[in-house]
Amino acid sequence: MSPLVWVGVAEVALRTLAVSASALLLALALGLPLGFLLGRHRFPGRGLLAAVANAGMGLPPVVVGLVVYLVLRRGGPLGSLELLLTPPGMVIAQVLIALPLVVGITLAAVGALPPDWHLQARALGLRGPRALWVLAREIRLGLLAAVIVALGGIISEVGAVQMVGGNLEGQTRMLTTGILMYTQMGRFEDALALAAVLMGMTFVLAGTLTAIQQARRA
Amino acid sequence: MRDATRVAVLALLVAGCGAGEEPAAAAIDVATTTSTRDSGLFDELLPAFRGATGIEVRLVVVGSGAALRMGADGDVDVLVTHAPEGELELVRAGKLVDRRPFMENHFVLVGPGDDPAGIRDLPASAAFARLAERNVHYASRADDSGTHRREQALLREVGLDPEAGWPAVLRTGAGMGQTLQVAGERRAYALTDIGTFERFRTRVDLEALSPPDASLRNLYSVLRPNPDRYPPDHLDVEGALALADFLLSPATQARIAAFGKNPSGRPLFAPLFAPGSEP
Incomplete structure (x- = not known):
């Protein structure tokens, strides 16, 4: 393959990284506190919210894509923002896909702690942010699982980013939508090149997170 | 049996x-x-x-x-x-x-009703030359389809590079229906077969702008x-x-x-x- 083709592949790969990383960070920023809240506190509607999060873990990305498309399209409720067919539009869709994953797994990790955990923490003189930090370290296996699952869900996703991003060359083409397109065009070499990059990227990211997750565990 | x-x-x-x-x-x-x-x-x-x-x-x-x-x-x-x-x-x-x-x-060039590039009723090749000159948004299938091949032939006819087009070209790599939706959302022009356009015209805010001629x-x-x-x-x-x-x-x-x-x-x-x- 010519060097020019690889420049195109790199451009698509970098966009995929940027969009997916933005979506992951946003999903974590929203999902981790929400997961903690649902796992640690009792309040009215908590059960319903937890059920929504767990149901959302199986939310089909194409449905998210459809809804985001309809909301963002010209003439849709948020059409004036002109986010359809743009990277920020794709980030919105990916956040909606990843958020239930982060909330659901965080919720489960927090729930796995002994019910009197906060009493123990208090007995050890831990309060406020420090207690939260110790809690987070205690359940980091689960939290990193949330990060890994959310990343996997985002980076491998094709339906929603195709619908919302439109796979426009040089603007919204992602590794997954590019693979889909080249396969449909019968250009299997190009599809394989993008697939190789996607697999490599996923493996390196998941491997790094796994190393963090498993660090200093006997 | x-x-x-x-x-x-x-x-x-x-x-x-x-x-x-x-x-x-x-x-x-x-x-x-x-x-x-x-x-x-x-x-x-x-x-x-x-x-x-x-x-x-x-x-x-x-x-x-x-x-x-x-x-x-x-x-x-x-x-x-x-x-x-x-x-x-x-x-x-x-x-x-x-x-x-x-x-x-036949194929037809479609675009926003207010026609910012002013191509209404121009022959197809002249219309493409003007789209390039004004550098307006144009949604290209860019998928080696029959429609895409025709677009490339028309670009070649007026001395434009069929691969490069002009800077504002949007390449969808997708089918006609989706490309028309992209054109509608982005207020872009597009070349489409009339059949698909008739089917989509109530759903996208685009109008047929070119008269049918032999090149289409x-x-x-x-x-x-x-x-x-x-x-x-x-x-x-x-x-x-x-x-x-x-x-x-x-x-x-x-x-x-x-x-x-x-x-x-x-x-x-x-x-x-x-x-x-x-x-």
Whole structure:
């Protein structure tokens, strides 16, 4: 393959990284506190919210894509923002896909702690942010699982980013939508090149997170 | 006996589970272009074909370039495409046989109603020259489809680089329907077959801007892979011939002539053989 083709592949790969990383960070920023809240506190509607999060873990990305498309399209409720067919539009869709994953797994990790955990923490003189930090370290296996699952869900996703991003060359083409397109065009070499990059990227990211997750565990 | 079994299996499928696996013996793979599906034509024709022959059709909907490649590689039994130069090239190379044109319509340049580039009623090539000069948004299929190939030919005609186009070109790499939606959302121009456009015109805020001229003629043909290049059972030649005969039959040609007349009074496709006459 010519060097020019690889420049195109790199451009698509970098966009995929940027969009997916933005979506992951946003999903974590929203999902981790929400997961903690649902796992640690009792309040009215908590059960319903937890059920929504767990149901959302199986939310089909194409449905998210459809809804985001309809909301963002010209003439849709948020059409004036002109986010359809743009990277920020794709980030919105990916956040909606990843958020239930982060909330659901965080919720489960927090729930796995002994019910009197906060009493123990208090007995050890831990309060406020420090207690939260110790809690987070205690359940980091689960939290990193949330990060890994959310990343996997985002980076491998094709339906929603195709619908919302439109796979426009040089603007919204992602590794997954590019693979889909080249396969449909019968250009299997190009599809394989993008697939190789996607697999490599996923493996390196998941491997790094796994190393963090498993660090200093006997 | 075989036919009886086929009918029994089909009847069971229809009566029983509905969407199950089709029996392998009575199904052909057809590669076709997005325009025949997106315009709704095949939704209309294929049930009649199934009713007349009992043959199920598995549609592989791709651009003409990919359809031609699949046909040349023997991946499908029949193909319906609209890229005459590419078709004839593969026929000359002995990879495809039995090319039969059966209907036509035309391409049309569409764009926002206020026409910011001022191309209304210009001939297609002049319109493309102006779009490039004004550097306005233009949604290109960029998928090696028949429509994309025509766009490239028109760009070449006015001395533009068909690959590079101009900076504001949006390349969707997608089918006609999706490309029209992108054009509508981005207030961009696009080249489309009239069939798909008529189907989408109520859903996208775009207007037909170019008058039909000879450079925009769009010819659809049915072809099949050369069976001599494959082992005897590789292709369903019988099924392929049945579909080609069906598309050129007077009844189907009449159906094509009547299809989609309601929205504008104009038919979406014109059959090549006047209904009633033998092709």
